[in-house]
Amino acid sequence: MMGLGRLLAATACVAQLASALAPAFAPLSVRNLRLSSESDLALEPEGDFTIQESTDPTLLYPARTIKVPVDHFHNDTKYEPHTNDTFDLRYWFDATYYKKGGPVIVLAAGETSGVGRLQFLQKGIVYQLAKATGGVGVILEHRYYGKSLPTSDFSTKNLRFLTTDQALADTVYFAKNVKFAGLEHLDLTAPNTPYIAYGGSYAGAFVAFLRKLYPDVYWGAISSSGVTEAIYDYWQYYEAARIYGPKDCVTATQKLTHVVDNIILNKANARYVQKLKDTFGLGNLTHTDDFANTISFGIAGLQSTNWDPALNDTSYGEYCNNVSSNALLYPETARLEKDVQELLTVGGYGKEVKTLTNQFLNYIGYVNVTSVQSCDGDQNACFTSYDSEFYKKDDLKQTWRLWLYQVCDQWGFLQTGSGVPHNQLPLISRAIDLNYTSIACREAFNINKPSDVESINKYGGFGISYPRLAIIDGEKDPWRAATPHAIGLKDRKSTISEPFILIKDGVHHWDENGLFPNETAPNFPPKPVEETQRAIKNFVQAWLQDFKKSGHGHGHGSTKP
16 A cells, blocks of 8 residues: 555644555544545646656656456346446556566556556666566556546445455456557467566555466566455554554653543543643544544554655654653643643553653644644534535545545454553554544445455465465564564565565565665665565566466467467
């Protein structure tokens, strides 16, 4: 999913957006939903998109389209009223390394514009596989995202066709019908040509389902950080940070969050709620759950870390360095020392005032720099998730509605503090509960019930398995808890047919991105990433040998009469 924080200089806001634009819904303020749409639209270039390599001539990847049905399932009442309309599904391809008999490597773009995935045609997993196999590399956009628009607006009625099933059917239609410009004389359609799908995050689950549901069309699939188990209350999102994060950071975050909750959730301490907000510089924020949400984003940045400094978001480390420091990092907060000590005492940590005072002041300073200072006006306008008028907007510029609709309709993944077991201290406030995280579901789409996760989990969930389906995950990924590598599940033997790889120290689909040859160095990429990418090339090549032996490839890549 994933992926993603491009909007705000403030690192916490970046982490907030990254978290929500990946396969999840951390409750975004209305302002940041608006900003996410502006960011999506800014991705779209005028005309063809060009990527400049540092050493080679410019490679052009002009956008192509293929007409696909808006509605593939006329026997399913979910999509009534049905339509016979078609729309232009966008894709890009690179045939630089194609050799007769080679495969088509399709990267499912997932819940964003396909433009954001074009880098993988030039370096990263699609480039690596196309070069290793003599294949055509493809980026295939997901319906409703980017410019693959089936409907004239994003009204709830018109979003009924935004389901994983319909998008899977698009991906199948593509493989059966595509004609690549310049290669029209070749039959590169499935099943005569082996199609291998790759996806990361939501798209990782997507390609896993694709392989299982349409095995005669897609010969193999690689599911990286694939969230194959849809979970409505996904409190486990923060478990990776709790288990693998710096212990002093985790402990400080748990204790300070506990202080906050002991004040805002304990009616006996109601008179201190305003003082708590004032101390954080958020005294004009009306809703207490909005306040709890606004101060929560630092710990969410783990997902956006990457082995490549060019893609790495440093906000997670910066937050941890701040909140765990015993030194006062923000001198301007020294004036709040007595207030903080009083709040610590009221919040149940009077015996740890000496240790926690500077950590609390640093927390306040961090929130001030990364969130409070980004708001020039009304704090409610900046930080609230309550705005019925905004949620009514449904024109094509409201791209925030898309993944959010999928979350509310089918996938869930609401990130709460309230779901954390009561014998464990959460890393975000328990005030961030299902009622709060589902505000947009109710207001934007009139969805007043839990997401239909069974419509997703019927395809295998944690236990999904199929020949030539690779499951690859990151050891420290916040999404690991929704994958077949979730802690507590039985380990599987990794085979060529069903690779099962956990990237040591890896986070979110770390195998997807790569480097130009002149950028590599000893231990860069890190050994676990390099070994995983080599394993992917090896097992895909073995899969392709199986294709040739099976007789499926008779005539594939041949010239049509």
